[in-house]
Amino acid sequence: SQQGEEDPQALSIQEGENATMNCSYKTSINNLQWYRQNSGRGLVHLILIRSNEREKHSGRLRVTLDTSKKSSSSLITASRAADTASYFCATDGEGWDKLTFGKGTLLTVNP
Amino acid sequence: GAVVSQHPSRVICKSGTSVKIECRSLDFQATTMFWYRQFPKQSLMLMATSNEGSKATYEQGVEKDKFLINHASLTLSTLTVTSAHPEDSSFYICSARDITGGPNEKLFFGSGTQLSVL
Numbered sequence: 001s002q003q004g005e006e007d008p009q010a011l012s013i014q015e016g017e018n019a020t021m022n023c024s025y026k027t028s029i030n031n032l033q034w035y036r037q038n039s040g041r042g043l044v045h046l047i048l049i050r051s052n053e054r055e056k057h058s059g060r061l062r063v064t065l066d067t068s069k070k071s072s073s074s075l076i077t078a079s080r081a082a083d084t085a086s087y088f089c090a091t092d093g094e095g096w097d098k099l100t101f102g103k104g105t106l107l108t109v110n111p
Numbered sequence: 112g113a114v115v116s117q118h119p120s121r122v123i124c125k126s127g128t129s130v131k132i133e134c135r136s137l138d139f140q141a142t143t144m145f146w147y148r149q150f151p152k153q154s155l156m157l158m159a160t161s162n163e164g165s166k167a168t169y170e171q172g173v174e175k176d177k178f179l180i181n182h183a184s185l186t187l188s189t190l191t192v193t194s195a196h197p198e199d200s201s202f203y204i205c206s207a208r209d210i211t212g213g214p215n216e217k218l219f220f221g222s223g224t225q226l227s228v229l
Binding site (some may be wrong): 002033035040041042043044045048098099100101102103104106 | 113117145147152153154155157160202204206217218219220221222223225
């Protein structure tokens with residue numbers, strides 16, 4: 001079953017703007033993670049937020065988690081062309097050792 | 112940071128042949144590695160969990176005789192696509208978690224293998 005669902009599926013913005021991507025999930029989780037994937041490449045871990053945390057920062061990335069709504073939001077501030085990639089949320093709702101990925105958001109930052 | 116090396120990065124093969132993909136953790140040990148499949152512009156779908164020294168655990172709908180997984184050491188897992196057909200063409204990605212890590216540890220991913228079956 002599809003655990004995570006990101007929206008929007010695609011987002012196109014100008015450099016310097018902020019990018020917001022959302023993720024919803026269905027089952028209880030221990031943590032939620034965000035990953036980035038450049039076209040044709042593997043995934044790079046961005047951030048992990050535990051179920052008892054509400055907000056976490058890493059550089060220009062700010063992630064929030066609302067377990068009551070089963071949703072997470074990822075904000076990239078002052079975006080750069082190099083931020084262009086697909087972004088996936090992943091949850092461990094089906095077991096701590098198994099991550100389930102959402103469909104991803106394709107972010108395009110135009111210079 | 113931890114590195115997972117995946118080879119080859121790209122392979123083109125004829126229908127009916129078998130293809131082996133390697134996934135190595137270079138600077139950490141992993142009792143468990145994961146194999147995903149990704150179609151263009153789609154999400155990653157977990158195919159199987161590779162367990163060192165034991166049989167792999169396959170997800171529902173994944174043919175274990177088609178996708179052979181061997182996890183012979185704490186740093187190497189292989190995925191063999193047997194008798195490949197054009198519908199097996201896809202992007203395959205492996206990932207691993209440090210053996211010392213727990214439930215809140217991140218996964219490290221290989222760079223993926225693009226398989227094209229002619």
